[in-house]
Amino acid sequence: MSYLTQAEVLADTDDLAVVAAAHAGRCTRAGLDVRSYAGLIGAAVTLGRQPHRMCVGWASDHALICALVELEIALRQRDQQIIDAIAVIQATCRDAECHLDDENEKVVAWAYATIADCQAALEVLAPVPYRLQHALARLITVPVTLGETYAAIYALIARGRLMPYAGRWITGST
Template identity: 40%
Template sequence: MSWTAQAEVLADTTELGADIALMAGRCRATGLDPRSFAPIMGAAMALGSRPWHVMDSPYGSDQELISDLLDKIDDLYGRFMTYIKLRSAITRAWAWANASFATAACQKPPNQAAMEHWARVRGDCEAALETLHSLPRKVTSARTSLTMAPAEMGETYQAVYDLLSQGRVMPHDGRWLTGEELPC
């Protein structure tokens, strides 16, 4: 597989963005305050997804939401580390292609076939690096947004958690906070 093809696969954040948009849709279906899951929406948008059109089944508990959140943070970290490894390999291949091209050009007579080959490799590397150019910004932005989500949710729902931890009850069943199903 060419360097450009590998870069295109890695740079395609469509599926990851859709997964995070689905999380936002589940937060909306759960009935959470939109301000509390705004970082999740921001992460989806950073990856090119539009989370306001997505709706899905509600979260059954806050633990389920936090588990999904941590999984996506791990996925983004993994994507970033894979980016670093691929970029490093491409950079090494580009340097090798440059040196090999120069060696072929310095032969008497110049080795045209080798020069053409190494020029293609160098072009592939340059195209791959261009393809990867915006990936670290997108992934870092999405990961930063997701890491802010627990604090935003905690800030929004802290008073309710305090109330419940004191053994008191809310005036209405807070299905997401208690993890209990509402009777039909």
């Protein structure tokens, strides 16, 4: 498989975008304040997707936080895979450049082909870490904003009190 083909596979972040968009849609269906998960919407949009509308709300706040952690791990892993791939491709390109003066025409042809493949792959991969890091920066704000948004409600319930009106909460109960 060429480096360009490998780069195109790694650069395709649609799988991560679909997950982020679905998570944001589930927040909407759960009735959460949109400001509390704006970072998740931002991550989905950064990766190329709008939040899904046809989703089931989160069963619990625990399920939401676990899903956010899993998405964060997936973003970090993909980012590291791309960084590692860039390092390998750059090393291969440097190695191929050393063979440009070889006496064997086949070796020189291989070197030129390899350099072209590497340069094309690096061009594909170059913007992806920035996109992933921006999505990650947006995503990691969500637990904090969720906590800030709903801290008063958590404190009220923790003291054994009831919410002042029958409103939807993360679990969907009233």
